[in-house]
Amino acid sequence: MTPFNELNAPRQLFINGEYCDAASGKQFDNINPATGASLGGVAEGGAEDIGRAVAAARRAMDDGKWATMGSHQREGILHKLADLVEQNAKNLALLETYDTGKPYRDALAVDIPLSVQTLRYYAGWPTKLRGETNPVAGNFLTYTRREPIGVIGQIVPWNFPLFMAAMKLAPALAAGNTVVLKPAEQTPLTALYLGQLMNEAGIPPGVVNFVSGFGGDAGQALITHPDVDKIAFTGSTGTGQHIMRTAADSLKRVSLELGGKSPHIIFADADLKSAMRAIGAAIFYNQGEVCIAGSRLFVEESIYDQAVEAAKTAAEKMRVGDPFDEKTRVGALVSAEHFDRVCKYVELGVSEGAEIAAGGAPIDTDGKGFFYPPTVLTGVNNQMRVVREEIFGPVLSIIPFSSQEELIAQANDTQYGLAAGLWTRDVGKAHTVAHAIKAGTVYINAYGLLDASAPFGGFKMSGIGRENGEDGIKMYTEAKTVWTSLS
Ligand code: NAP
Ligand code: MG
Numbered sequence: 001m002t003p004f005n006e007l008n009a010p011r012q013l014f015i016n017g018e019y020c021d022a023a024s025g026k027q028f029d030n031i032n033p034a035t036g037a038s039l040g041g042v043a044e045g046g047a048e049d050i051g052r053a054v055a056a057a058r059r060a061m062d063d064g065k066w067a068t069m070g071s072h073q074r075e076g077i078l079h080k081l082a083d084l085v086e087q088n089a090k091n092l093a094l095l096e097t098y099d100t101g102k103p104y105r106d107a108l109a110v111d112i113p114l115s116v117q118t119l120r121y122y123a124g125w126p127t128k129l130r131g132e133t134n135p136v137a138g139n140f141l142t143y144t145r146r147e148p149i150g151v152i153g154q155i156v157p158w159n160f161p162l163f164m165a166a167m168k169l170a171p172a173l174a175a176g177n178t179v180v181l182k183p184a185e186q187t188p189l190t191a192l193y194l195g196q197l198m199n200e201a202g203i204p205p206g207v208v209n210f211v212s213g214f215g216g217d218a219g220q221a222l223i224t225h226p227d228v229d230k231i232a233f234t235g236s237t238g239t240g241q242h243i244m245r246t247a248a249d250s251l252k253r254v255s256l257e258l259g260g261k262s263p264h265i266i267f268a269d270a271d272l273k274s275a276m277r278a279i280g281a282a283i284f285y286n287q288g289e290v291c292i293a294g295s296r297l298f299v300e301e302s303i304y305d306q307a308v309e310a311a312k313t314a315a316e317k318m319r320v321g322d323p324f325d326e327k328t329r330v331g332a333l334v335s336a337e338h339f340d341r342v343c344k345y346v347e348l349g350v351s352e353g354a355e356i357a358a359g360g361a362p363i364d365t366d367g368k369g370f371f372y373p374p375t376v377l378t379g380v381n382n383q384m385r386v387v388r389e390e391i392f393g394p395v396l397s398i399i400p401f402s403s404q405e406e407l408i409a410q411a412n413d414t415q416y417g418l419a420a421g422l423w424t425r426d427v428g429k430a431h432t433v434a435h436a437i438k439a440g441t442v443y444i445n446a447y448g449l450l451d452a453s454a455p456f457g458g459f460k461m462s463g464i465g466r467e468n469g470e471d472g473i474k475m476y477t478e479a480k481t482v483w484t485s486l487s
Pocket of ligand 2: 030031032033098099100185186187188
């Protein structure tokens with residue numbers, strides 16, 4: 001494990017191709033959640049810095065160097081960026097681990113490769129993004145163009161900091177936009193590190209800018225800035241609603257990827273060995289800090305006891321602790337505040353009548369790290385707050401069902417609609433239930449897969465728009481229809 005100080009991580013804002021301090025000179029303390037100790041100060045961007053970054057992005061948009069660059073050349077630069085992220089995988093994984101508390105092996109095996117995959121996938125799009133000719137009435141040639149929207153404000157959360165940034169940057173850049181991105185206050189390091197890679201890849205100054213800072217300050221300045229054309233956001237549903245309300249004033253485009261309380265369903269006719277094995281990873285991976293976590297496990301009555309046993313075994317088997325220990329499967333929660341939130345939710349569940357089958361009490365570290373063990377709640381029902389609200393921690397609720405109708409009604413009885421998973425050997429039932437569930441992604445005999453080519457996003461209060469795939473790049477374009485008289 002390389003000590004943090006030897007990584008020489010940039011901790012300044014990245015504006016117009018250069019690292020710089022915040023205009024106010026302020027810094028905020030960045031905490032390593034696995035130790036509770038400070039990793040040092042990070043530039044605290046505010047409204048003035050957002051103003052400078054948006055001005056740089058506007059200039060880089062209007063000078064046309066990026067948007068009208070030949071498509072093959074833009075592809076080459078984006079491929080180079082993907083290669084550079086891959087070459088820097090170790091440093092990026094180390095920084096991600098210091099910042100988030102997640103296991104290093106997961107950062108290296110999942111976060112960084114998914115980021116590279118996303119950058120590569122969209123690097124291929126500039127030569128494929130095309131309009132259409134339209135069969136209109138009359139003697140006209142009518143065609144559409146896919147033009148960039150302009151300056152995009154991107155705001156990302158702390159659970160997969162680099163991957164979330166890649167999911168936002170890659171399609172925006174491939175479509176020819178320019179960007180100001182604000183990372184989450186808890187996890188600014190990998191985004192700031194990308195700044196130097198942007199320069200090395202040959203992305204012109206001002207095309208991508210990173211401003212670390214707080215949501216209520218830098219974030220608020222970004223979502224209200226008149227020169228920002230679109231906000232792309234991933235985070236909590238409450239902040240998403242606030243962004244949408246605020247964007248209404250100037251009709252900024254918005255795309256939102258918000259919370260979830262995803263149903264994970266096991267029918268008695270499933271391949272039970274595989275299904276039971278999937279329960280733990282679906283909820284406890286990344287400390288449960290996953291928007292598509294399978295946090296509500298619905299199991300057919302006849303296999304309820306078996307499922308509780310499997311969940312309990314999975315919870316107790318997963319080693320919690322030092323993220324740099326190879327054997328660790330569950331690292332630290334991202335912050336003291338989030339740790340308190342998870343603790344309170346489990347207490348609330350117990351006061352609502354839930355029973356604890358595994359975990360259920362925080363690990364005492366005397367403030368030196370925020371660890372919560374995988375926790376399984378039984379004796380719960382779909383009306384309890386602990387089952388209705390997103391906890392975003394390693395807490396699973398298990399609920400039995402007796403009929404398919406009852407199951408579908410319960411699975412859909414939520415404000416969210418991000419993902420769902422179901423296990424059965426009956427192919428007709430699998431697709432019937434997959435179609436009946438209101439969610440942006442449904443897994444059959446699998447859980448939690450993501451791929452840059454497959455659309456991802458939420459029904460209902462889990463969001464607006466789809467990232468990844470062709471949908472994901474179209475979200476960063478305006479369609480323009482051009483009519484030409486042929487007579
Ligand atoms: P959050 O407040 O929604 O934060 C997400 C991002 O939005 C951060 O970059 C945040 O900045 C920024 N932000 C906050 N207020 C803003 C404002 N007024 N204007 C512009 N940007 C603003 O989420 P959180 O507080 O970190 O986490 C709370 C809960 O959100 C979690 O427990 C979980 O339930 C949910 N969540 C969901 C996802 C997901 O992937 N769907 C990811 C993370 C969290 P700061 O970091 O500086 O506050
Ligand atoms: Mg941190």
